[in-house]
Amino acid sequence: MPQTIMVVDDSTTVVKFVSFSLKNSGFLxxxxxxxxxxxxxxxxxxxxxxxxxxxxxxxxLDGYGLILALRENEKHSRTPIIILSSEDREDDRxxxxxxxxxxxxxxxxxxxxxxxxxxxYLTKEEVTx
Amino acid sequence: xxxxDALHKKIQExxxxxxxxxxxxxxxxxxxNNPIDESKEQVPIATEQLDKISExxxxxxxxxxxxxxxxxxxxxEGIAGLKRIKDYAAKNHWDEIAPLVDSLIEKADTTCAxxxxxxxxxxxxxxxxxxxxxxxxxxxxxxxKLKRISGVLQGDMxxxxxxxxxxxxxxxxxxxxxxxFDKKTDQSAIDDMFAGKQ
Numbered sequence: 001m002p003q004t005i006m007v008v009d010d011s012t013t014v015v016k017f018v019s020f021s022l023k024n025s026g027f028l029x030x031x032x033x034x035x036x037x038x039x040x041x042x043x044x045x046x047x048x049x050x051x052x053x054x055x056x057x058x059x060x061l062d063g064y065g066l067i068l069a070l071r072e073n074e075k076h077s078r079t080p081i082i083i084l085s086s087e088d089r090e091d092d093r094x095x096x097x098x099x100x101x102x103x104x105x106x107x108x109x110x111x112x113x114x115x116x117x118x119x120x121y122l123t124k125e126e127v128t129x
Numbered sequence: 130x131x132x133x134d135a136l137h138k139k140i141q142e143x144x145x146x147x148x149x150x151x152x153x154x155x156x157x158x159x160x161x162n163n164p165i166d167e168s169k170e171q172v173p174i175a176t177e178q179l180d181k182i183s184e185x186x187x188x189x190x191x192x193x194x195x196x197x198x199x200x201x202x203x204x205x206e207g208i209a210g211l212k213r214i215k216d217y218a219a220k221n222h223w224d225e226i227a228p229l230v231d232s233l234i235e236k237a238d239t240t241c242a243x244x245x246x247x248x249x250x251x252x253x254x255x256x257x258x259x260x261x262x263x264x265x266x267x268x269x270x271x272x273x274k275l276k277r278i279s280g281v282l283q284g285d286m287x288x289x290x291x292x293x294x295x296x297x298x299x300x301x302x303x304x305x306x307x308x309x310f311d312k313k314t315d316q317s318a319i320d321d322m323f324a325g326k327q
Contacts, residue, residue, distance in 0.1 A: 010302055011255040017248050034302075057259070057302045086256055086307035088314060097323060104319050107307070108252035111245055113316060 003122050004028040004047050008038040008054040008066060009084065014107070018053060018084070021111035022118070035061025039069055042076070049079060051121055053114075056085040056092065064099050071100040080121035084109070164274035171267045178264040181308070182257045189253035196243045196250075203236045210236075255307075262303035 005027050007018045019029040030045065032038035035058055042049055052070065056063035063083060070076040083096045086107040093104050103117055210233045217225045 011258065013251060013254045013258075017252060020248060021245075057304050059302045062302070086259060086304045088306060088308070090314075093319060093322060101323070103323050105316070106314065106319070108249065108256060109316075110249050 002026055002028045003050040004030060005051045005053060005118070005122075006030045006032060006038060006042065006049045008032045008035065008052065008058070008063070010034055010055065010058045014055065014084070017111075018114065021114055025115055025118075027118075027122075034058040035063065035066030035069070038066055042070075049076070051118060052076075052079060052081045053084050053118075054081060056083060056087055056096070064095060067096070067099045067101055082117055082121075084114075164278055168271045168274050171271055175264040175267040175271075178260045178267075182260050182264075185253055185260075185308075186257055189250050192250045193247050196247050200240050200243050203240050207233055207236055259303040259305075259307035263305045263307075266303070 005022055007015050007022070007029055008031070009015050009018070010033050015031045015033075019031060022029050028047075030041060030049070032041050035054070037060070038052070038054070039061070052066075054063045054066055061069075063085070067081055067083075070079060070081065080102040081100065082103045082105060083101045084105050084107060085092065085096075088106045096104050102121065105114060105117055210229055214226055214229055217223070217229070
């Protein structure tokens with residue numbers, strides 16, 4: 001059964017681009033437009049979310065808030081979370097690490113780099129670039 | 130004949146009121162100075178962001194056009210190749226067909242990779258949207274400050290932007306440092322940093 005990845009970004013372009021790359025590699029993709037939307041969707045979804053890819057700067061609830069909320073939830077305390085942000089400063093990476101992110105990718109990025117990062121957490125057999 | 134003491138007291142009161150008014154005006158002008166200085170600093174930042182948008186949009190579009198040009202060229206070669214296959218098949222030249230098919234498969238793979246790189250380049254939309262949001266936020270901030278100055282100068286308090294109005298304008302999610310080309314850190318360095326914590 002394909003693994004499910006949640007993509008959280010307020011940019012529809014990024015959601016579409018990331019979803020295309022992931023679906024093309026055999027993953028199921030669920031998207032959310034901000035942290036609040038992600039929490040609502042995760043809490044009502046019947047299937048398990050195996051990995052979360054999130055932006056940082058988003059309205060309502062930003063990426064840091066989302067990661068904190070997920071880490072406080074027993075079910076998602078160990079779910080891999082990849083930050084996808086155009087913030088290319090060490091401060092942001094340190095903060096991301098402190099709130100519990102597993103990895104950090106700086107935008108813009110190549111789809112191959114994203115898939116490589118995903119393959120570190122999800123079974124490699126699923127990823128075919 | 131007015132009482133000199135009363136007149137003296139009256140003059141003292143008037144001078145005191147005048148001094149208070151002058152102090153008040155000076156204080157208001159001092160308050161106005163900060164927004165003007167801040168606005169002066171923000172205009173070049175907003176201009177820089179807009180220049181960046183123009184430059185980066187052009188570069189990304191150029192990259193995509195180059196790829197599209199190559200795809201179109203390859204498609205034309207592909208069509209020509211298919212016509213040749215048809216001719217070879219009609220003449221029963223089967224040995225000629227296999228290498229031609231291999232070359233067409235290679236072209237199709239390259240086209241697929243080019244399509245993916247066009248998608249990569251399309252991320253410029255997200256980056257420039259953030260740059261535009263940053264520039265817009267700076268402009269809104271300048272507008273708020275100018276309204277405040279205008280309100281103070283005209284004594285028209287309705288011109289002064291309310292706190293709620295000001296906060297509502299700040300509800301924009303963007304990264305002020307978003308840049309299409311200026312990546313400072315290598316991904317492996319970031320990975321090492323995150324691996325170190327685990």
